[in-house]
Amino acid sequence: MKPTALVIGGGLHGASAATQLARSGFRVTVVEKNYAGRHASGVNAGGVRRLGRHPAEIPLAVAALARWQRLETLIGDDGGFHPCGQIKVAENDEDMARLVSRAAEVRELGFDHEIILSREELRRRVPAVAPHCVGALACDGDGAANPYRTLTAWRRQSQREGAIWREGVQVTRVDRVPGGGWRLSTDHPDLPGLDADWLINCAGGWAGGLCGALDECVAMQPQALMLTITERVTPFLGPVIGSASRALSFKQMDNGSVMIGGGIAGCIDTGGEHADVRLAGLAQNVQTALGLFPFMRDVRVVRTWAGIEGVTGDGIPVLGLSWRHPRLIHSFGYSAHGFQLSAITGEIVRDLALEREPALPIAPFDIRRFDSSSAAARASHTH
Amino acid sequence: MKTIPLAIIGAGPAGIAAALTAARHGLKPVVFDEQPAPGGQIYRALESTPLRDPELLGQDYWHGRSLIEALRRESVDYRPGHMVWQLTRDGEIGVLAGDTAALIRAERIVLATGAQERPFPVPGWTLPGVMGAGAAQVLLKTSGVVAQAPMVLAGSGPLLYLVAVQYLRAGAKVAAILETTSKENRRLALAHIGGAIRGWRYLKKGAELLRELKRAGVRHERHVVALRAEGDETLTGVGWRTADRPDDWQHCEATTLLLHHGVVPNVQMTRALGGAHDWSEQQLCWRPRRDAFGRSDIENFFIAGDGGGIGGARAAQLQGELAALAALESLGHIDGPTLAREAAPARRKLDAELVVRPFLDALYRPGDSWRRPDDDVVVCRCEEISAGEIRRVAKLGCAGPNQMKSFTRCGMGPCQGRLCGLTVSEILAAENDQSLEQTGYYRLRPPFKPITLGQLASAAGGAPEAPARNETETAS
Amino acid sequence: MFAYLKRPEEGRTVTIEYEGRKLIARAGDTVAAALLASGIDRFRSTPVSQSPRGPWCMMGACFDCLLEIDGVPNRQGCQVTVVEGMTVRSQQGARRVSP
Numbered sequence: 033m034k035p036t037a038l039v040i041g042g043g044l045h046g047a048s049a050a051t052q053l054a055r056s057g058f059r060v061t062v063v064e065k066n067y068a069g070r071h072a073s074g075v076n077a078g079g080v081r082r083l084g085r086h087p088a089e090i091p092l093a094v095a096a097l098a099r100w101q102r103l104e105t106l107i108g109d110d111g112g113f114h115p116c117g118q119i120k121v122a123e124n125d126e127d128m129a130r131l132v133s134r135a136a137e138v139r140e141l142g143f144d145h146e147i148i149l150s151r152e153e154l155r156r157r158v159p160a161v162a163p164h165c166v167g168a169l170a171c172d173g174d175g176a177a178n179p180y181r182t183l184t185a186w187r188r189q190s191q192r193e194g195a196i197w198r199e200g201v202q203v204t205r206v207d208r209v210p211g212g213g214w215r216l217s218t219d220h221p222d223l224p225g226l227d228a229d230w231l232i233n234c235a236g237g238w239a240g241g242l243c244g245a246l247d248e249c250v251a252m253q254p255q256a257l258m259l260t261i262t263e264r265v266t267p268f269l270g271p272v273i274g275s276a277s278r279a280l281s282f283k284q285m286d287n288g289s290v291m292i293g294g295g296i297a298g299c300i301d302t303g304g305e306h307a308d309v310r311l312a313g314l315a316q317n318v319q320t321a322l323g324l325f326p327f328m329r330d331v332r333v334v335r336t337w338a339g340i341e342g343v344t345g346d347g348i349p350v351l352g353l354s355w356r357h358p359r360l361i362h363s364f365g366y367s368a369h370g371f372q373l374s375a376i377t378g379e380i381v382r383d384l385a386l387e388r389e390p391a392l393p394i395a396p397f398d399i400r401r402f403d404s405s406s407a408a409a410r411a412s413h414t415h
Numbered sequence: 416m417k418t419i420p421l422a423i424i425g426a427g428p429a430g431i432a433a434a435l436t437a438a439r440h441g442l443k444p445v446v447f448d449e450q451p452a453p454g455g456q457i458y459r460a461l462e463s464t465p466l467r468d469p470e471l472l473g474q475d476y477w478h479g480r481s482l483i484e485a486l487r488r489e490s491v492d493y494r495p496g497h498m499v500w501q502l503t504r505d506g507e508i509g510v511l512a513g514d515t516a517a518l519i520r521a522e523r524i525v526l527a528t529g530a531q532e533r534p535f536p537v538p539g540w541t542l543p544g545v546m547g548a549g550a551a552q553v554l555l556k557t558s559g560v561v562a563q564a565p566m567v568l569a570g571s572g573p574l575l576y577l578v579a580v581q582y583l584r585a586g587a588k589v590a591a592i593l594e595t596t597s598k599e600n601r602r603l604a605l606a607h608i609g610g611a612i613r614g615w616r617y618l619k620k621g622a623e624l625l626r627e628l629k630r631a632g633v634r635h636e637r638h639v640v641a642l643r644a645e646g647d648e649t650l651t652g653v654g655w656r657t658a659d660r661p662d663d664w665q666h667c668e669a670t671t672l673l674l675h676h677g678v679v680p681n682v683q684m685t686r687a688l689g690g691a692h693d694w695s696e697q698q699l700c701w702r703p704r705r706d707a708f709g710r711s712d713i714e715n716f717f718i719a720g721d722g723g724g725i726g727g728a729r730a731a732q733l734q735g736e737l738a739a740l741a742a743l744e745s746l747g748h749i750d751g752p753t754l755a756r757e758a759a760p761a762r763r764k765l766d767a768e769l770v771v772r773p774f775l776d777a778l779y780r781p782g783d784s785w786r787r788p789d790d791d792v793v794v795c796r797c798e799e800i801s802a803g804e805i806r807r808v809a810k811l812g813c814a815g816p817n818q819m820k821s822f823t824r825c826g827m828g829p830c831q832g833r834l835c836g837l838t839v840s841e842i843l844a845a846e847n848d849q850s851l852e853q854t855g856y857y858r859l860r861p862p863f864k865p866i867t868l869g870q871l872a873s874a875a876g877g878a879p880e881a882p883a884r885n886e887t888e889t890a891s
Numbered sequence: 892m893f894a895y896l897k898r899p900e901e902g903r904t905v906t907i908e909y910e911g912r913k914l915i916a917r918a919g920d921t922v923a924a925a926l927l928a929s930g931i932d933r934f935r936s937t938p939v940s941q942s943p944r945g946p947w948c949m950m951g952a953c954f955d956c957l958l959e960i961d962g963v964p965n966r967q968g969c970q971v972t973v974v975e976g977m978t979v980r981s982q983q984g985a986r987r988v989s990p
């Protein structure tokens with residue numbers, strides 16, 4: 033008998049987990065309450081970025097990039113990945129000092145992908161950037177991709193590996209089955225109950241609610257992160273631009289339109305399924321962008337939107353086994369920077385489900401960090 | 416941010432009537448309208464049209480004069496040239512006038528944003544020289560500008576005949592009318608003949624227009640089943656097939672082709688506000704939900720006129736009155752009995768006005784092949800996405816218009832889906848064997864029309880931070 | 892191809908420049924109407940495939956009549972009223988930005 037796994041959440045991390053689990057011999061069912069990639073997975077800014085990662089995420093991001101570079105071989109489509117580089121600019125000496133020490137920190141960890149650019153080198157690579165910028169931190173080989181296309185490719189790959197997708201199915205109840213394993217109840221008349229050996233929590237902005245139902249402690253909130261896109265303009269920018277001290281992601285897409293983001297939160301309606309943009313936040317985001325690219329002032333905004341994402345209290349994801357329940361794996365809370373990591377997280381989930389040590393360090397993403405009683409228990413144990 | 420009691424968006428018959436009703440009850444409304452002068456599309460340029468001969472544009476057009484004169488006379492804060500680019504459910508309105516973007520809040524908002532022509536995707540419809548018949552009417556009314564021969568009209572519906580007749584009265588030429596109304600439609604429309612007889616004035620008008628065309632000897636091809644616009648850089652000819660000769664492409668030279676398959680509600684704002692919309696199988700369009708007074712399912716928002724379903728200019732005017740009365744009542748400006756009393760005559764007239772609709776809708780219903788074109792036809796004019804590409808992506812499992820948009824950028828150009836939304840929803844519903852309700856429509860977001868980054872950045876400058884609802888209400 | 896039914900009356904016209912050419916328009920006309928009345932129906936080429944386009948709806952919905960008006964690209968020709976001395980240019984492909 034094949035082991036079985038239920039993945040809750042049809043976003044990128046769910047699709048990635050489903051692909052790897054199915055490939056490794058699990059019978060996988062993905063349960064998605066809306067449609068695949070409805071929220072952050074389908075409508076994020078598409079940054080494929082190692083630059084500026086939390087130290088704990090760097091090994092994963094480096095491994096993920098290697099997957100992005102051969103994504104077409106892995107899942108049959110390159111997801112529109114374009115290794116145009118990512119650059120974080122310094123607008124003053126203080127910014128620059130921060131970037132220089134960041135580069136040193138990354139080197140000390142044994143990585144060499146983040147490099148300092150002088151004012152001249154920045155100007156050479158990004159002639160369009162405002163002249164007051166004094167330098168930058170860059171990451172060659174990083175870039176951007178098309179989120180929904182990537183998600184679709186992962187979903188289709190998981191289906192080729194045998195995973196079953198159930199979209200438009202809301203999980204209403206999660207129960208442990210005596211003797212191990214899980215039973216999900218759903219709102220779908222044809223699927224009153226779904227049983228499996230393993231449960232994988234990839235529920236994104238809704239993962240916190242699922243944790244609550246499972247008695248897991250986690251500090252996480254859904255947030256609606258906003259993006260602005262402009263009309264098409266002639267090419268002026270290669271790499272994706274960020275700022276050393278301000279929330280910004282600024283890039284020109286292949287078709288000429290410019291996408292502006294930066295993890296600025298909009299509003300989520302009380303039902304939680306609909307995100308709205310918040311004008312003041314957008315305006316501030318656009319102002320930041322105009323600070324670096326003032327000639328964009330007269331370019332028109334065609335559209336704004338927001339995608340709902342799970343943001344944790346400490347800004348890094350929850351990825352690992354549950355300590356409260358056997359055969360429960362969490363992979364959520366990517367806090368607006370999970371797009372790039374999705375290329376590797378499925379492999380980690382697979383290793384955990386095969387009950388073997390993942391090839392990459394995931395201790396910092398352990399869910400127990402949010403559980404004060406268990407954190408205290410661990411602390412007393414080590415002393 | 417300044418707060419006003421009542422804002423009306425749109426200055427067509429519905430918006431003007433709503434404004435006049437409020438003014439009559441002593442409440443001065445603010446009317447925002449994108450156009451430089453009042454009248455909407457139907458009474459467009461009525462104060463300035465160079466075509467002063469009343470016979471030329473006809474009685475239905477000049478009916479708008481009394482409305483527009485009253486708007487100018489009464490106590491209404493009418494603001495032409497004001498484009499509404501943003502709206503929130505709590506009544507915040509983003510307005511762009513000239514280069515200045517500003518925010519204002521209204522306690523009640525009447526949406527009177529009217530209709531637009533139904534998309535008419537056929538091969539070559541993006542060529543210069545191919546336009547909506549409504550566009551030709553705008554040119555005629557505002558500027559006395561007409562297409563030079565040879566001009567061809569194609570499609571169905573009363574506007575098609577009206578444009579042809581107005582052209583003839585103006586001394587311009589119509590090379591041919593290619594009518595797509597099917598024999599089947601005539602049979603199906605007969606089921607609604609009762610309503611048509613009660614609405615006999617409309618039938619009489621239609622018959623008169625047809626007689627006038629016949630008298631003038633205009634070539635009138637019936638039962639056209641396929642159409643294409645021909646030319647490389649600009650339109651040079653039109654090809655068509657008819658039900659009687661389904662295998663022969665017939666052809667004529669043309670430098671202008673005017674297409675028309677009726678009008679559909681403009682749902683940009685009601686969609687962006689997240690209001691409920693129902694698919695009307697009768698009118699083949701989305702209709703924002705509203706009650707008999709025009710109250711929408713969004714608190715404090717009212718919908719008047721064709722923006723809520725197609726009823727024509729006279730109906731729109733009555734709906735404007737009703738929506739304003741309902742808004743006044745909800746403001747506490749008039750009481751319930753006053754609302755009932757004042758609304759009764761308008762509701763009676765409205766019923767009489769709408770009685771002919773089922774007949775007209777059945778008769779002029781565009782057939783499936785017109786609404787769901789062949790693979791090689793461009794559907795999204797902005798991003799140049801073909802019907803075939805939409806079908807291909809649907810097969811990858813992209814079941815709805817929003818997945819389609821994320822995948823192909825279909826509907827993400829500057830028109831924001833106005834010219835492709837209906838077609839995309841209808842193609843996807845057919846491909847996936849789903850209902851239109853299951854398939855849905857584009858999620859729309861502000862700005863309703865493109866504004867510059869500079870305007871967006873400055874708009875919120877003086878505005879207080881909106882409450883960050885997500886931080887309190889949806890914590891998990 | 893379009894034209895005025897009757898030439899606009901003396902004293903009620905404005906002159907605009909389109910691609911270096913002087914056009915006489917009726918005061919109050921939109922830029923799109925003025926161009927069409929002068930026999931111009933191809934306004935631009937698209938950023939996607941460089942295919943030719945002219946006005947489709949004349950009521951602000953379709954964005955096919957985009958023009959560069961007084962140096963500002965991507966303006967809706969059917970929503971802007973002519974002003975004496977206005978300079979109008981056709982657009983080829985995506986709008987230009989100059990950093």
